[in-house]
Amino acid sequence: MALTRRDWLKTTGAGLAGAPAALGAFEDYFQRASGAPAGMTRIVTACGICSPACGIQAWVQDGKLRFLEGLPGDVSGGGHLCGKGAAGAMQLYDPDRLKYPMKRTNPRKGLHEDPGWVRISWQEALDEIAFRMKQTIDTYGTEALLFVTLPSPDLWARFMNAMGVVNRVDHRDECFQTDMIIQKYTTGAKTWCNDFENSKYILLFGWDILAKAKLAYATGIVKARENGAKVVHFSPNYTATSRFANEWITIKPGTDLAVALAMIQVILSENLYNREFVDNYTNFGKYETEIRTHFAQYTPEWAEQISGVKADVIRRIAREFASNGPAIAPAHKKSLCANYMNSTQLVHAISILNILAGTIDRPGGRYFPRMHSIPGVDAIYPPPAYPPKKGRRVDGRDKLPLVNEVDAGIFSTLADGMLNKYPGMIKFSFWNAYTILGFPSPLKMVEALKTVDFTVVMDFLPTDTVTLADIVLPSAMYLEGNDAVARDYIAKYPQTVARKAVSAPIFEAKSIAYVAIELGKRLCPDYFKTPDGSWINPSTLLDEKVRRAGLGENFADFAAKGLVEKPQPFVPRTTFVSVAGADGKCQIYVPQFVAKGADPLPKWIPKRDQPNEHYPYYYMTFIPAVHRRNTTENNSILHEMFPTNAAIINPALAKKHGIAEGQKVLVRSRAGQIELPAHLSETVPPDVVMVAHGFGHVSRALSLAGGVGARDGDLIPDASIDDFVAAGNYGGSSCIMDAVCSIEPL
Amino acid sequence: MQAYGWLIDEKLCIECRACESACKMWNQVETGVGVRRRQVRVYTMGVFPQVRQQSLTGACNHCENAWCMKVCPVKAIWRREEDGVVLIDQDKCVGCQQCAMFCPYGAPQFNLRTRKMDKCTMCFDRLEQGLDPACVTLCPTGALKYGPWDEIRGKGSETTENFAPPRQTRPKIRFVKDPFPVKG
Numbered sequence: 001m002a003l004t005r006r007d008w009l010k011t012t013g014a015g016l017a018g019a020p021a022a023l024g025a026f027e028d029y030f031q032r033a034s035g036a037p038a039g040m041t042r043i044v045t046a047c048g049i050c051s052p053a054c055g056i057q058a059w060v061q062d063g064k065l066r067f068l069e070g071l072p073g074d075v076s077g078g079g080h081l082c083g084k085g086a087a088g089a090m091q092l093y094d095p096d097r098l099k100y101p102m103k104r105t106n107p108r109k110g111l112h113e114d115p116g117w118v119r120i121s122w123q124e125a126l127d128e129i130a131f132r133m134k135q136t137i138d139t140y141g142t143e144a145l146l147f148v149t150l151p152s153p154d155l156w157a158r159f160m161n162a163m164g165v166v167n168r169v170d171h172r173d174e175c176f177q178t179d180m181i182i183q184k185y186t187t188g189a190k191t192w193c194n195d196f197e198n199s200k201y202i203l204l205f206g207w208d209i210l211a212k213a214k215l216a217y218a219t220g221i222v223k224a225r226e227n228g229a230k231v232v233h234f235s236p237n238y239t240a241t242s243r244f245a246n247e248w249i250t251i252k253p254g255t256d257l258a259v260a261l262a263m264i265q266v267i268l269s270e271n272l273y274n275r276e277f278v279d280n281y282t283n284f285g286k287y288e289t290e291i292r293t294h295f296a297q298y299t300p301e302w303a304e305q306i307s308g309v310k311a312d313v314i315r316r317i318a319r320e321f322a323s324n325g326p327a328i329a330p331a332h333k334k335s336l337c338a339n340y341m342n343s344t345q346l347v348h349a350i351s352i353l354n355i356l357a358g359t360i361d362r363p364g365g366r367y368f369p370r371m372h373s374i375p376g377v378d379a380i381y382p383p384p385a386y387p388p389k390k391g392r393r394v395d396g397r398d399k400l401p402l403v404n405e406v407d408a409g410i411f412s413t414l415a416d417g418m419l420n421k422y423p424g425m426i427k428f429s430f431w432n433a434y435t436i437l438g439f440p441s442p443l444k445m446v447e448a449l450k451t452v453d454f455t456v457v458m459d460f461l462p463t464d465t466v467t468l469a470d471i472v473l474p475s476a477m478y479l480e481g482n483d484a485v486a487r488d489y490i491a492k493y494p495q496t497v498a499r500k501a502v503s504a505p506i507f508e509a510k511s512i513a514y515v516a517i518e519l520g521k522r523l524c525p526d527y528f529k530t531p532d533g534s535w536i537n538p539s540t541l542l543d544e545k546v547r548r549a550g551l552g553e554n555f556a557d558f559a560a561k562g563l564v565e566k567p568q569p570f571v572p573r574t575t576f577v578s579v580a581g582a583d584g585k586c587q588i589y590v591p592q593f594v595a596k597g598a599d600p601l602p603k604w605i606p607k608r609d610q611p612n613e614h615y616p617y618y619y620m621t622f623i624p625a626v627h628r629r630n631t632t633e634n635n636s637i638l639h640e641m642f643p644t645n646a647a648i649i650n651p652a653l654a655k656k657h658g659i660a661e662g663q664k665v666l667v668r669s670r671a672g673q674i675e676l677p678a679h680l681s682e683t684v685p686p687d688v689v690m691v692a693h694g695f696g697h698v699s700r701a702l703s704l705a706g707g708v709g710a711r712d713g714d715l716i717p718d719a720s721i722d723d724f725v726a727a728g729n730y731g732g733s734s735c736i737m738d739a740v741c742s743i744e745p746l
Numbered sequence: 747m748q749a750y751g752w753l754i755d756e757k758l759c760i761e762c763r764a765c766e767s768a769c770k771m772w773n774q775v776e777t778g779v780g781v782r783r784r785q786v787r788v789y790t791m792g793v794f795p796q797v798r799q800q801s802l803t804g805a806c807n808h809c810e811n812a813w814c815m816k817v818c819p820v821k822a823i824w825r826r827e828e829d830g831v832v833l834i835d836q837d838k839c840v841g842c843q844q845c846a847m848f849c850p851y852g853a854p855q856f857n858l859r860t861r862k863m864d865k866c867t868m869c870f871d872r873l874e875q876g877l878d879p880a881c882v883t884l885c886p887t888g889a890l891k892y893g894p895w896d897e898i899r900g901k902g903s904e905t906t907e908n909f910a911p912p913r914q915t916r917p918k919i920r921f922v923k924d925p926f927p928v929k930g
Contacts, residue, residue: 038875067771069883080886083763086771210760215886218760222887225926238797240761246926250795626763636777637770641763650794682790682797704778 037067044071044562046499047085048478049628052076052216052489054085055563058479058502065089065479065502073563075495076487077215083626085215087637091477092503096634096703097460098474099507101125109450109468111698117472122508125471126515129430130522132454133163136428142166143391144425146418146452149432149512151407153483154376155538156432159516162527164387167394167426169409171438177408178344178731179331184406185590186351187360188578191368193490194330196220199364201320201327202231204241205256205350206339209330211240211625216489217330230324232317234259234309236620237690238683249317250685253618254340254607254738255307260329260349261604262303262311263318265295267356272322274358281576282355287589294601306604326364327357340738341608344731348590348602355586361573368573369491372566374484374549377541383527394422396721401596403732412440412734416720418448427453432512433475435463435630437696440716440736441671458512461634462701473515476505482539482555484546495565496551498558513538598730605728608738609717611687615669615740617653620690621712630694633705644709645692646679647743652686654678657745664746667691669739671717674710675746689743691715715739749830749895750868751918752807756906757926758889759801761786765881765890769805772869772880779858783866784881789908800907803890805881806853806866807917808832814845814854822863823854830895830918831870839863850910851917868892 036042040059047054047068054077059067068088070080077085103125105116136144147168151157160168172180180190196202197220210218225231225244233245234256242248251259267273268291278284284291300311300318321327331350340346359365394417395410397403403410418426429452439445442464449455449468457469460477483499505511517536520528528536543554552558575584579592593600611617623629624642632638647665659665665678667689676691684690695709716739724732769775769784784805791798808825812832815823822838823845825831834845834854839862845854846863854863869879877883882892892898895918902920904912909921 037872037877066774067768067880069768069880070886078886081764081767081884082886083765083767086764086767086884089771090777211762215762218762219886222758222760228927238794238799240799240801243799243801244757244760625761637767640770640777640782641766652794682792682794683799685794 040066043500043502044498044559045479045502046483046485046497047077047081047088048499049084049088049091049632050214052214053485053487053497053499054081054215055079055497056081056085060502065092071497071563074497075216075490075492078219080215080219082215083641084628084632084638087635088479090635090637091460091632092479092506094461094634096462096701097506097509098462098466098472099509100474101508102472103128104470111446111464111467113467115467115469122510125473126518126522129456129471130519132428133519134523136454137163140427141391142389144427146394146426146429148429148434153513154378155513155516155536155541158377158383158527159520159524161386162383162520162524164389166389166391167409169395169411169414171411171434172408173403173410173412173732173734174438174736176332177403177406178347178733180406180408181402181731182344182347182351185579185587185592186348186355187366187586188576189368191366191488192332193367193369193488193492194220194328195364195367195492196328197223197227199224199326199328200229201324202229203317203321203327203329203353204231204233204235204245205260205329205331205346206235206251207330208235208239208241208622208625210244212623214489220490230320236618236685236688240625249309249313252306252308253620253688254342257342257346257349257602258298258303258306258604259309259314260346260353261295261298261602262300262314263321264349264352264356265298266300266315266318267322267353268292268295270319272319273356274322274325277358277360277362278356281360281574282586282588283583284588291589291601294603298604321353322357325357326359326362328359328365329353330366339736340733341727341729341735342605343733344729345599345602345605347731352588352602355588360576360586363570363572367492367570369488370493370568371486371488371491372494372496372549372551372564374486374496374545377536380541380544380548381530381536392422392425394418394426396421397732399721399725400730400732402598402730408732410721410732410734411438412719412736413721413724415439415441415444415448415718418451419444420720424451426451429455431455431457431459431465431469433459435465435697437464437630437694437711437713439718440713440734441718442711442713443672444718458515460509461631462699463630464697464699466701467699474507474509476509476511479503480505480509481511482542482559484542484549484551484555484558492570493566493568495563496549497563498555498561500559511538596730599728608727608735609670609740611740615742616687617741617743618688619667619669619715619737619739619741620684620688621693621716621737622690623693627694633694633697633708634702636704639704642692645695645712646677648679648681648684648690649743650682650684650686650688651680653743654680657743659743659745665743666746667715667741667743669715669717669741671739672714674712674714676710689741715741747827747830749918750808750873750892751895751898751920752805753891753893753898753901753920753922754803755889755891755922756800756802758887759786759803760887760889761788761801762886764884764886765803768880768884769866772872773867775864776857776859779860781855781857781864783855783864785852787908802906802908803881804851806832806868807851807915807919808868810916810918811914813848813915817844817848819844826870829868829870829873831868831873833867833870834863834865836860836862850915
């Protein structure tokens with residue numbers, strides 16, 4: 001709708017408000033205007049597209065969400081939103097959303113089979129799911145259940161615990177699992193807080209951190225640059241982050257570990273580390289000989305042979321990093337930690353760099369979040385003892401004891417486990433908000449899912465996974481629920497935002513907490529009762545959480561405040577509580593790893609797949625800045641910005657194969673092949689084929705994203721757990737970028 | 747007349763495209779009809795690895811000498827007296843696309859459904875209420891600002907790479923070209 005002045009007068013009565021506020025000095029003028037748009041009401045809530053949960057003020061007009069903007073005073077988004085967050089209403093009002101529970105009538109399953117949905121009631125759906133679960137457990141034991149879901153919210157975790165679910169997997173092996181494990185053993189509890197703003201030297205390994213637009217990070221790095229910090233970006237391809245950095249250093253894919261090891265070697269051999277921190281707060285003194293001996297082999301000259309980064313550059317960057325602090329080398333996500341067979345070792349090496357820089361829980365470094373403590377359901381209504389978890393792990397996780405400890409699961413070994421290791425073991429599966437696109441070799445995952453007798457999928461959109469379900473449950477989304485969100489991405493002091501529903505759930509959509517309680521009533525009632533014998537009520541539970549956390553008398557009171565904060569000075573830690581035997585110190589050398597079959601110090605191991613005569617090029621994937629993996633491709637605004645994917649190649653490579661811009665190409669790897677148009681770009685090296693993740697949804701019920709683009713995962717081989725063990729991949733990083741490919745014109 | 751203009755600091759753009767989403771949302775611009783009133787365009791220059799990119803958020807620059815207005819055969823494009831905002835009257839527009847041909851900035855766009863032209867209004871309805879344009883409100887880094895043209899015109903440069911020469915149309919936009927501070 002284009003507004004003319006006439007329209008405007010029609011809708012508002014008049015242009016009553018005069019010229020914008022009084023004009024002061026120019027910079028003053030750029031203070032953000034405040035006040036409500038006419039005729040709109042404001043609701044404070046939190047974004048749910050990605051994890052930092054930026055504070056939102058939602059403007060609602062005539063009961064409809066009209067506009068989302070940042071919440072002033074919120075540290076997570078800095079009072080702003082990114083392109084994804086601002087388009088959140090398109091998720092809420094997506095016409096394709098699942099509206100009712102549905103049941104399959106076509107017994108044949110496949111991505112291209114019509115499931116023959118019939119609408120059923122929630123009552124019927126829940127009764128059937130409960131019956132199937134009980135029947136499965138009675139006949140085959142709890143090991144026959146597979147839950148592909150996050151362990152949240154807490155009511156859902158309680159349900160899974162009460163049922164003794166052994167096989168729960170989530171995507172964290174593709175995300176921050178390695179980081180979680182390494183942090184636990186080197187510096188303490190997991191954190192992803194980075195004090196970029198106060199940092200003077202920011203070292204980024206292969207992570208397009210700016211364009212990923214996690215604003216908590218991006219705005220921190222912008223401020224750091226404005227404060228004069230230096231940003232160095234190692235990345236094979238040129239990205240928005242490379243543009244933003246002072247130095248972009250191109251590197252061969254999957255070899256960041258070699259550079260990180262060589263940097264440690266330089267810092268140790270030249271004694272450039274932060275002596276005060278290292279002497280007082282680390283176990284360097286105790287293991288100095290082992291550490292120095294181990295790293296001596298990793299010279300910059302050695303790393304140059306592997307990474308293609310010049311030895312003198314590595315040496316210079318190492319010296320700068322150690323001497324121009326406070327310095328930080330963040331680690332966290334897909335683009336870095338999970339991509340290669342050697343990513344666990346890389347995260348350990350990065351952790352050591354931060355320790356040597358002396359910036360663990362120090363200004364300008366990686367710090368531990370200071371948050372409101374919000375009790376979980378188990379603290380408020382203590383449950384009866386949970387049953388022991390008995391049975392085999394279908395993904396083979398128990399062969400990687402460190403992964404077992406963080407209670408994640410492995411996406412990349414799941415299909416192999418279901419098809420080859422324990423065929424027929426899984427009889428019942430429950431999926432919440434995961435699509436098969438998230439898996440390497442997604443078609444193999446489809447085959448694995450076909451071997452399961454009964455599958456329930458809960459989602460808010462009709463994804464490809466939904467196509468394979470026996471029962472579908474329509475899920476509420478983040479703008480439809482209430483919660484207290486203590487954000488842990490940039491929590492220098494406690495700041496909790498009220499996530500208040502801006503809309504009732506559409507049609508019959510319900511939350512996963514509702515499903516937990518309803519299935520709980522049917523299957524494990526003792527776990528879902530309050531001390532007075534009534535069923536747990538999520539609203540009462542939330543009121544109690546808010547009260548105990550000191551955020552307000554109840555949720556309504558807290559929601560009226562919107563944002564509750566407790567400013568406090570930053571007091572650096574002096575003890576680092578990690579694991580038994582660590583003596584409250586950061587561990588460079590991790591003695592506990594030895595007993596668990598892992599290396600106490602990071603050593604060089606190569607990536608899984610190397611270019612060869614059949615597949616001569618590196619295959620790289622990325623998530624476009626304007627999308628959230630597998631969930632926003634059907635968002636009409638974001639779809640318009642980035643509708644589909646292409647094989648992005650360097651013009652030199654295109655010339656070699658006679659490929660023109662836009663021409664269809666065939667990209668193949670040992671796992672599979674995809675066809676998509678070529679896009680020529682000087683931003684990728686001549687030995688790389690790059691494809692955006694998140695496209696290739698098959699489900700035609702997705703009116704925008706269905707049938708558009710190619711599945712990048714088809715080229716990424718899944719793995720067996722034995723591959724991981726043999727390679728020393730003890731953190732279970734899923735190798736979702738660790739593939740090589742060929743390309744030819746069609 | 748109190749006119750307004752844009753101020754863009756290219757180095758601060760992180761390509762999050764909040765400005766684009768905000769514009770779509772606030773103005774309820776229909777999707778899928780070929781209209782993106784504000785758009786982040788990314789230009790690549792050089793040859794790998796001597797490569798460089800520039801990202802430039804663009805919309806209507808509400809030119810002082812607006813060619814779109816001059817060439818419109820039905821006088822559907824007009825300028826608001828109170829703030830210099832150039833607008834298209836949907837009742838008059840016949841969708842001939844003449845304005846699009848003459849605009850150097852790709853501002854007027856053909857709406858495939860209404861068969862009329864559409865473009866940025868600088869959120870004049872927000873300006874009237876003392877609010878910033880939606881795109882400016884959302885921009886998380888301050889890469890995109892706006893203000894009274896009398897103040898903006900004295901800032902920064904009048905043009906930048908990949909921006910059409912401003913001499914003829916006199917767009918109300920300036921570019922901050924100062925680099926980040928150099929570390930001492």
